[in-house]
Amino acid sequence: MTVETAPVRSTLRPVAFWGLSGVAVLLVAIVAGVVIGETPLPLATVGAVVMNNLLSAEFIVDPIDAGIVWSYRLPRTLIAAACGAGLALSGVVLQALVRNALADPYLLGVSAGAGTGAVAVTILGLGGGAIGISAGAFGGATLAFALVAALARAAGGGSAQLVLAGIAGSQLFNALTAFFIAKSANAEQARGIMFWLLGNLSGVRWPDVWLATPAVGFGFLACLWFTRAMDAFSFGASSAASLGISVRQVQIVLIGAVTLMTATMVSLVGSIGFVGLVIPHAMRFVVGSRHGRLVPASALAGALFLIAADIVSRILIAGQVVPIGVVTALVGAPGFAMILIRNRRRL
Numbered sequence: 001m002t003v004e005t006a007p008v009r010s011t012l013r014p015v016a017f018w019g020l021s022g023v024a025v026l027l028v029a030i031v032a033g034v035v036i037g038e039t040p041l042p043l044a045t046v047g048a049v050v051m052n053n054l055l056s057a058e059f060i061v062d063p064i065d066a067g068i069v070w071s072y073r074l075p076r077t078l079i080a081a082a083c084g085a086g087l088a089l090s091g092v093v094l095q096a097l098v099r100n101a102l103a104d105p106y107l108l109g110v111s112a113g114a115g116t117g118a119v120a121v122t123i124l125g126l127g128g129g130a131i132g133i134s135a136g137a138f139g140g141a142t143l144a145f146a147l148v149a150a151l152a153r154a155a156g157g158g159s160a161q162l163v164l165a166g167i168a169g170s171q172l173f174n175a176l177t178a179f180f181i182a183k184s185a186n187a188e189q190a191r192g193i194m195f196w197l198l199g200n201l202s203g204v205r206w207p208d209v210w211l212a213t214p215a216v217g218f219g220f221l222a223c224l225w226f227t228r229a230m231d232a233f234s235f236g237a238s239s240a241a242s243l244g245i246s247v248r249q250v251q252i253v254l255i256g257a258v259t260l261m262t263a264t265m266v267s268l269v270g271s272i273g274f275v276g277l278v279i280p281h282a283m284r285f286v287v288g289s290r291h292g293r294l295v296p297a298s299a300l301a302g303a304l305f306l307i308a309a310d311i312v313s314r315i316l317i318a319g320q321v322v323p324i325g326v327v328t329a330l331v332g333a334p335g336f337a338m339i340l341i342r343n344r345r346r347l
Helices: 002-035 043-054 063-098 110-124 133-154 159-184 187-197 206-225 227-233 237-242 247-269 275-287 291-315 324-342
Strands: none
Touching (some): 043 063, 063 275, 110 133, 110 159, 110 187, 133 159, 206 227, 206 247, 227 237, 227 247, 227 291, 237 247, 275 324
C-alpha cells in the first residue's frame, strides 16, 4: 500500500502546488484589474464593495466607487480573464490538431466567421429574434471553419494550405461583415460595431460573465480530458489512430469546444487577435510541449495577458479607452514575426 501510494502522492503534490499558485496569481491579477484604471481605487474600497455584495456586509462606500467596482471593472476584468483563457486554449487545440505553428482562431477565420454571424443577427435580424447573438456567432464560426477545412482539403490538405485557406476565409467573412454594415446599419450602429469588432470590453456586464465562464470552463475541461490525445496528434492523425485514439471523436469534441469558446468571446467582446497564436508558443518555452502542462499554463497565461492588456487599454490614453484588440496586436505582431522566423523551416 505504501509502495503504491507514494508515487501518487509525489505526483499530486506538485500539481496541487502549481494549481494553487496559479489561482493565487490569477486572483492578484483580477484585483489589479479592478484597482487600476482611469480613476485608481484603494484596495480597501474594492474589498469593501465585494464584501457588501457577496457577504451582505454594511461597509460605507461612496455609491460612485461602488458602481465602478461592481458594475464596471469587476465584470470587465473577469470577462478579460475568460476571454484570454479561451482564446489561448483555442490556439493550443488548433495547433495540435492541424500541426501548424500559425494555427489560431483569428488566422483560421473562425473569429471572422463568428463576427459575421453576430453582425448578421444584430443588424439583419437573422432568425427573427429567436436566435441570440452568441448563437449567431457560433453558427458563423462553425460555417467559417467548415469552409476553410473544405478549401484546404481541396487544395491538398496540408497544414500550409489550411493557413492560406484560413486567410482567404477571414477576408471573405470580413468582407461580408463590412457589406452587412454598409447595407443595413446607420451611422451610429456602424461606429459601434466597428469599435466592437476591434475588441471592446466596455459594454460587458454580469450576465455576460455567466455566459462566458461556462463556455471557457467546458473548453478547459475538454482540453484537459484529451491532453494525451493532443500529444498523439503532434505526430499526425495516422499515428494517433495507431495508438488507439478515436481520431474523429477527438476532433469533433475539440473543434466544437474551440468553436464554442471563440463564438462566445466574439459575441461579447469582438475579435481579439494574436492571443491564441502567441500565448501557446510562449508557454512552450516555459513548460514544454506536453499538453498536460501546456493546457493549464496557456489558460492561465492567456487570462493574465488579456487582463494586463485591458489595464493598458484603459490607461494608455487619458480620458479614452483604446480597443483591446489594438493592444494585443501591438504585442502580438512582433511575437508573430518571431514565430515566423523561428519556424521558417517548418512552415
